[in-house]
Amino acid sequence: MLVSQHKDESNDKKTFQIFKVLLKLFVLLWEVSSLHLVILIILKVLQIFIPILQMFLVTRLIDRITSFLIPGASSELFDTIIHIVLLQIGLLILNSILKSIERIVMFQLKAKTKFYIQNEVGKKTTQISYENFENPQLYDEIYKASTGDRSLDLVDASVQIVQDIFTLISYLIVIGTLLDWRLAGIICVLFVISLIANMKLGHLKFTQIMNQTPLNRKMNYFFSLLTGKDAAKEIRTFDLSNYLMNKWKKVYWSSYSDQQKLEIKATLILSILDVFIIVTVNLIILYLAQISYIKQYSIGLFVAVNQAITTSQSSISILSMQISRIYNNALYAKELFSFLEKKNEITGNHTEKIFPERIEKxxxxxxxxxxxxxxxxxxxxxxxxxxxxxxxxxxxxxxxxxxxxxxxxxxxxxxxxxxxxxxxxxxxxxxxxxxxxxxxxxxxxxxxxxxxxxxxxxxxxxxxxxxxxxxxxxxxxxxxxxxxxxxxxxxxxxxxxxxxxxxxxxxxxxxxxxxxxxxxxxxxxxxxxxxxxxxxxxxxxxxxxxxxxxxxxxxxxxxxxxxxxxxxxxxxxxxxxxxxxxxxxxxxxxxxxxxxxxxxxxxxxx
CATH class of the missing domain: 3.40.50.300 (P-loop containing nucleotide triphosphate hydrolases)
Known part of the structure; x- marks a missing residue:
């Protein structure tokens, strides 16, 4: 009981820390470029409504085409079909324009953020006392902080996730309203299960990478010896290439072996989860077919709800992976912020005195x-x-x-x-x-x-x-x-x-x-x-x-x-x-x- 409680507290603490990191990141982004961040959020909000509008237009289009194909249908229906198609083309063009603008804004924001992070890491490193460079632990910390560039993915993923969540919610509302709220609840449960699994696996991968930091530094060192100029003469003089290659291979495959074990475990878990989600979603589609027959849904409505269900399935996988990606990259960002928050060891203070212009004694x-x-x-x-x-x-x-x-x-x-x-x-x-x-x-x-x-x-x-x-x-x-x-x-x-x-x-x-x-x-x-x-x-x-x-x-x-x-x-x-x-x-x-x-x-x- 005590162990379980401790685990819950530990998980709650980790979740709280992740939210703290995300908050720090958005504060950082605001400092880097508040204009880019605001534009990005606006673009994502506008894109939230496009899938729902497309689904509505598809419903109308199929219903109108079905009516138009009936013998004796009014020719005016074709004009309506043209209007719907034109609206759909306009909507798709708008979506394309929004995505194009988003790519440019995101590229600029990432470039500014990367510059800011590398600039801060560089400044922080110069403020570390030389004495600490005798400690291998410092090199591990710098190596981990340098992977903070991966936290740039948080910029994209964090904003994208807002759009995906609202899109999924809108699909669930459609399913709940037109079909059954219990089925919308089942899809929510599937999302939570997928999310937990991806977050657990993401944390395991992060822990593995952090634990392999000394090993990866050693691997990079051997490779730099083989490819750099400094050791080139001695490697050729003493015929060290085979020896160093074997050392590099040994470290490389040792690292790979651990990664492969985790990758196989992750693939197995996610495959089982995918099969479970696919079967569940298709059972829901069968239920939709039965309800459509009983309630005499139009073909357009059936297609729209079916699209909502199938899109929800893909949204579950994408969204859970996105949140897992945020969780995983937030752990990298945590290492980055931890390094940046280290105390400056050689920064002056108000009590320090100026070195004399001329030494007298x-x-x-x-x-x-x-x-x-x-x-x-x-x-x-x-x-x-x-x-x-x-x-x-x-x-x-x-x-x-x-x-x-x-x-x-x-x-x-x-x-x-x-x-x-x-x-x-x-x-x-x-x-x-x-x-x-x-x-x-x-x-x-x-x-x-x-x-x-x-x-x-x-x-x-x-x-x-x-x-x-x-x-x-x-x-x-x-x-x-x-x-x-x-x-x-x-x-x-x-x-x-x-x-x-x-x-x-x-x-x-x-x-x-x-x-x-x-x-x-x-x-x-x-x-x-x-x-x-x-x-x-x-x-x-x-x-x-x-x-x-x-x-x-x-x-x-x-x-x-x-x-x-x-x-x-x-x-x-x-x-x-x-x-x-x-x-x-x-x-x-x-x-x-x-x-x-x-x-x-x-x-x-x-």
């Missing part, structure tokens, strides 16, 4: 701790000071915590404990936009934007993207030769789009450095952006960078110690802890971890 890191979801600290009790204008190197073995520290300094990661100060401002109290204008970075995994050279460099300072002098100055500092780009700064880079020019890793790295030089930032953090360069070239790039950075504060992360000789101070990390710091000469004299690393690396070049 420096950067202070006090007792810094950071841990990922595993719980183990990647940084542990790290404290140091960077004075204004200093050039700092952060070194350590792989996994020492160098990049994690850089992301904390950039505000991409929120420390678990401790503070990071820029002058007297704690990083979490600084307004984000003002921070990014004064602090910039170049990462090891820098982005190779498949856009123009101008955009690739200008992303470091979007407001100065059209400043040719500044662009030229930036590529000169990075050591990039402009003459290799045939269309200058408007040269399309990458091979994804037509006309694009592919570049070497070294050239891409210099472009990423150009982004840092075009920036007006006072603090620059380089997270191993030259890792793909040979050690000698890397040293040359770093020395030139330090020279050109002038009085800016520069922090560069590297695992090659030859680049550190020119640094004002070197921080040595090991297992997330700061174990040494000092100049190159001081650390070599200490004969500690840095000295050992430097000695080992020196032997590489002997």
């Amino acid at each position: 420096g950067i202070y890191v006090k007792n810094l701790y950071f841990s990922y979801s595993t719980g183990k600290y990647s940084l542990e009790n790290v404290s140091f000071e960077i004075k204004k204008g200093q050039k700092i190197a952060i070194v350590g073995h792989n996994g020492a915590g160098k990049s994690t520290l850089a992301k904390c300094l950039l505000g991409l990661y929120n420390p678990s404990q401790g503070e990071i100060y820029y002058d007297d401002l704690e990083i979490r109290d600084i307004e984000r936009q003002s921070f990014t204008k004064r602090v910039t970075s170049v990462f090891q995994d820098f982005v190779r934007y498949q856009l123009t050279l101008r955009e690739n460099i200008g992303f470091g300072n979007v407001e100065k993207m059209d400043d040719e002098a500044l662009l030229n100055n930036s590529i000169n500092k990075a050591g990039l030769e402009k003459k290799i780009f045939k269309k200058g700064f408007d040269t399309q880079l990458g091979t994804i789009f037509n006309g694009g020019v592919d570049l070497s890793i070294g050239q891409w790295q210099k472009i990423s450095l150009s982004r840092a030089f075009i920036s007006e930032a006072e603090i620059i953090i380089l997270d191993e952006p030259t890792a793909a360069l040979d050690p000698i070239t890397e040293v040359e790039v770093f020395d030139k960078f330090l020279e050109l950075s002038g009085d800016k504060t520069a922090i560069f992360i590297t695992h090659r110690l030859g680049s550190c000789k020119s640094a004002d101070n070197i921080l040595v990390l090991d297992n997330g802890k700061l174990i040494e710091q000092g100049t190159h000469e001081e650390l070599v004299k200490m004969n500690g971890e840095y000295a050992e690393m430097f000695k080992m690396q020196s032997e590489w070049y002997l």
